[in-house]
Amino acid sequence: MAKVGITDTVLRDSHQSLIATRMRTEEMIPILSEMDKVGYHSLEAWGGATFDSCLRFLNEDPWDRLRKIRAHVKNTKLQMLFRGQNILGYRHYADDVVEYFVKKSIANGIDIIRIFDALNDSRNLETAIKATKKEGGHVQAAISYTISPVDSNDKFAEYAKHLEEMGADSICIKDMAGLLTPYNAYDLVKAIKAKTSLPVQVHTHYTSGLASMTLLKAIEAGADVVDCAISPMAMGTSQPPTESIVATLTGTPYDTGIDLNQLDKVTQYFAPIREKYIKSGLLDPKVLSVNIKTLIYQIPGGMYSNLISQLKNADKSDLLAEVLDEVPRVRAEAGYPPLVTPTSQIVGTQAVMNIITGERYKLVTNEFKALLKGEYGRTPVPIDPEFRRSIIGDVEPITYRPADDLKPELDTLRAKIPQFIEQDEDVLTYALFDQVALKFFEARKAAKYNLDANAADSDLKVHPV
Numbered sequence: 001m002a003k004v005g006i007t008d009t010v011l012r013d014s015h016q017s018l019i020a021t022r023m024r025t026e027e028m029i030p031i032l033s034e035m036d037k038v039g040y041h042s043l044e045a046w047g048g049a050t051f052d053s054c055l056r057f058l059n060e061d062p063w064d065r066l067r068k069i070r071a072h073v074k075n076t077k078l079q080m081l082f083r084g085q086n087i088l089g090y091r092h093y094a095d096d097v098v099e100y101f102v103k104k105s106i107a108n109g110i111d112i113i114r115i116f117d118a119l120n121d122s123r124n125l126e127t128a129i130k131a132t133k134k135e136g137g138h139v140q141a142a143i144s145y146t147i148s149p150v151d152s153n154d155k156f157a158e159y160a161k162h163l164e165e166m167g168a169d170s171i172c173i174k175d176m177a178g179l180l181t182p183y184n185a186y187d188l189v190k191a192i193k194a195k196t197s198l199p200v201q202v203h204t205h206y207t208s209g210l211a212s213m214t215l216l217k218a219i220e221a222g223a224d225v226v227d228c229a230i231s232p233m234a235m236g237t238s239q240p241p242t243e244s245i246v247a248t249l250t251g252t253p254y255d256t257g258i259d260l261n262q263l264d265k266v267t268q269y270f271a272p273i274r275e276k277y278i279k280s281g282l283l284d285p286k287v288l289s290v291n292i293k294t295l296i297y298q299i300p301g302g303m304y305s306n307l308i309s310q311l312k313n314a315d316k317s318d319l320l321a322e323v324l325d326e327v328p329r330v331r332a333e334a335g336y337p338p339l340v341t342p343t344s345q346i347v348g349t350q351a352v353m354n355i356i357t358g359e360r361y362k363l364v365t366n367e368f369k370a371l372l373k374g375e376y377g378r379t380p381v382p383i384d385p386e387f388r389r390s391i392i393g394d395v396e397p398i399t400y401r402p403a404d405d406l407k408p409e410l411d412t413l414r415a416k417i418p419q420f421i422e423q424d425e426d427v428l429t430y431a432l433f434d435q436v437a438l439k440f441f442e443a444r445k446a447a448k449y450n451l452d453a454n455a456a457d458s459d460l461k462v463h464p465v
Helices: 013-019 025-035 050-056 062-072 095-107 126-134 153-166 182-195 211-220 242-249 260-280 293-297 301-313 317-333 343-357 366-373 385-392 410-416 426-432 434-448
Strands: 005-008 042-047 077-082 112-115 138-144 170-174 200-203 225-228
Touching: 005 242, 025 062, 025 260, 042 050, 042 062, 042 112, 050 062, 050 426, 050 434, 062 077, 077 095, 077 138, 095 112, 095 126, 095 410, 095 426, 112 126, 126 138, 138 153, 153 170, 153 182, 170 182, 182 200, 182 211, 200 211, 211 225, 211 242, 225 242, 242 260, 293 301, 293 317, 301 317, 301 343, 317 343, 343 366, 366 385, 410 426, 426 434
Parallel strands: 005 042, 005 225, 042 077, 077 112, 112 138, 138 170, 170 200, 200 225
Antiparallel strands: none
């Protein structure tokens, strides 16, 4: 049997899950050359929330981060997480933006693009898959794993077959909430392997305490690659520890071929960084514990924390139990969407509003209306027409690919920011996060020309000298 590959997530999902994506590029660079010697299948280094966080909180250019990582990682493949037609943002973008983003991602160093859709609507993956193939990248099409009365391993396997037909080079089981249990993982991998000829990669989270066992059973079923995180940044809401999985497989038919001594260099580097995060309060020890509520309520850990925060801000913390009971009702009425960004936020927020107001759907968010209208895509189960009508009236729902309504955007976007464009990629940064991008561009310009942005006259568009 071929060796099992390991993808380490410490440069992306690991710190996204544990410390809200606050790791800086300067903290990554010193260890990258040693990580490159480990023998990983790949390093997940970009995508997801890293792009937003670089701009919004770290004053970093995410494109510069990618280029710097690529410069130090010369032999190991780099991969990213890509939200289909949403790219790395929270809305659908026109096809020309999706295509250009894929092109620039690969040109700047990405080898593997993991592409998923929150609703498992394959129409929202079409453009990204075609663009990745065109640019010579590896398409890893992902299944957003979830549990509901309408989902099954057979259904996911059929979806995997469809993704193979669309051009996928590999399949990822993306368990964003840590809901995948060991024996079900075994059955699911077997089912996908029976339906497709593609390599299968498994991604899960340690939130429920099952992840290491889940990966082991997935490997026994034939999984080719598994996602782990170096131990100082593992477990809790992150991934299983890389070292533990490597040690478990050593000397077996699934041996990763990774030298634990080389891996230990990575461990030792991140150990003090972990302690720094804990001391600063950025890494809350609570997120490192097992949260069995994930399995009970079938909601991601991040969504659970957000519900608590929303109720606390409304001075309604005592209503948590009612909200947790309301979430599955709202999800069912909304067509059983998988609870991943952005649908987890949409369903969760609506559930909170239903309970706080004391009347279900007395107030409805625009995002929930958009979900019912079909603006995010096709839900796993058709939405009851009467329920839809009660929320959005007689508006006709969208039955086609939502992005078909979007006109090309790139030229219009470029025309809005000519004074800020210093690299081709800047238009994409602006496309995804316009207001945040403008603040970043202003700060970048001020630093470049030694200007005091606070002293600028925005009306006259001048700075003091």
